Amino acid sequence: MEKEYRSGFVAIMGSPNVGKSTLMNALIGTKVAIVTEKAQTTRNKVVGILTTEEYQIVFLDTPGLHTPKTKLGEFMVKTAYDAQRDVDLTMMVLDAKMGIRERDEEIIRRLNGPEFLAVINKADIARGERIQELQERLTALGVPQSAVYVISAKEKTGLRELQEAILPFLLPGPQFYPEDMVTDRPERFIAAELIREKALLNLRDEIPHGVGVEIERVEELENITNVAAVIYCERDSHKGIIIGKRGAMLKKIGSEARADLEMLFGTKVFLELWVKVKEDWRNSQFMLKELGYREE
Numbered sequence: 001m002e003k004e005y006r007s008g009f010v011a012i013m014g015s016p017n018v019g020k021s022t023l024m025n026a027l028i029g030t031k032v033a034i035v036t037e038k039a040q041t042t043r044n045k046v047v048g049i050l051t052t053e054e055y056q057i058v059f060l061d062t063p064g065l066h067t068p069k070t071k072l073g074e075f076m077v078k079t080a081y082d083a084q085r086d087v088d089l090t091m092m093v094l095d096a097k098m099g100i101r102e103r104d105e106e107i108i109r110r111l112n113g114p115e116f117l118a119v120i121n122k123a124d125i126a127r128g129e130r131i132q133e134l135q136e137r138l139t140a141l142g143v144p145q146s147a148v149y150v151i152s153a154k155e156k157t158g159l160r161e162l163q164e165a166i167l168p169f170l171l172p173g174p175q176f177y178p179e180d181m182v183t184d185r186p187e188r189f190i191a192a193e194l195i196r197e198k199a200l201l202n203l204r205d206e207i208p209h210g211v212g213v214e215i216e217r218v219e220e221l222e223n224i225t226n227v228a229a230v231i232y233c234e235r236d237s238h239k240g241i242i243i244g245k246r247g248a249m250l251k252k253i254g255s256e257a258r259a260d261l262e263m264l265f266g267t268k269v270f271l272e273l274w275v276k277v278k279e280d281w282r283n284s285q286f287m288l289k290e291l292g293y294r295e296e
């Protein structure tokens with residue numbers, strides 16, 4: 001008898017910067033979520049999809065949980081807990097080096113149960129005793145040993161075991177998305193995220209969280225895709241920094257983004273980038289909507 005097709009939804013939770021996006025990209029083998037060394041990089045719920053002949057796993061990569069200070073922050077936290085509610089499995093990602101913070105404990109207590117796995121990430125940069133200490137803390141919090149996995153999303157170790165651990169949580173069911181689809185986010189959204197990633201990677205610490213990217217136009221011609229985008233920032237002084245001396249910074253952001261956009265669209269890309277100042281845009285409902293941080 002043929003085996004029944006199985007599918008399910010898996011939420012990837014955890015504090016900012018623990019490596020959730022890196023893990024999801026590694027599991028599905030494509031870059032659908034942006035990664036930077038700065039906390040709170042992920043703002044939206046991004047779906048990553050892993051399809052094989054036997055099963056389909058749909059991953060929800062949630063914004064890092066933190067105490068919200070702005071409307072955008074509130075939206076991020078709400079999206080994270082909302083994503084968790086209707087899933088078949090929740091994976092809580094922990095940073096082996098940072099350990100379990102008070103806030104993590106609260107989340108673990110809230111989410112621990114039969115459909116819960118704890119994933120200790122960044123094993124490549126933590127000492128063995130440190131990892132053992134974390135495992136013991138998890139046991140003390142009531143998470144069974146069998147639900148704890150030690151991995152390095154960056155070095156891609158422990159991923160096969162983790163993937164196998166997910167399979168029993170999948171239920172007989174349909175393939176929700178076509179097999180060649182790796183995310184349900186529109187190309188425009190990914191394009192904006194790729195540009196934002198390059199801005200975050202290149203800019204100094206004080207600016208990045210005030211940076212939003214809007215794609216104004218995508219024109220797909222036969223051999224080239226024309227993309228026009230605006231980088232929003234909150235102050236005139238920031239605008240100067242983003243543009244850089246004789247436009248050098250903007251040029252660097254643009255050429256790095258273009259390389260990724262060419263992979264996304266599968267064509268050459270002509271990228272036009274503008275920088276605009278919108279004071280306090282993170283507290284403007286209108287701007288949040290404009291930039292795609294809306295509830296579905």
Ligand SMILES: Nc1nc2c(ncn2[C@@H]2O[C@H](COP(=O)(O)OP(=O)(O)OP(=O)(O)O)[C@@H](O)[C@H]2O)c(=O)[nH]1
Pocket residue numbers: 014015016017018019020021022023034035036037038039040041042043062063064065121122123124125151152153154155
């Ligand atoms: N050494 C090491 N670094 C890692 C590993 N996984 C992720 N990182 C790094 O940790 C940083 C944060 O990774 P992200 O994947 O953006 O983390 P995140 O949890 O999605 O972060 P938010 O979007 O802020 O919630 C990046 O600099 C990654 O390269 C790992 O296994 N080992």
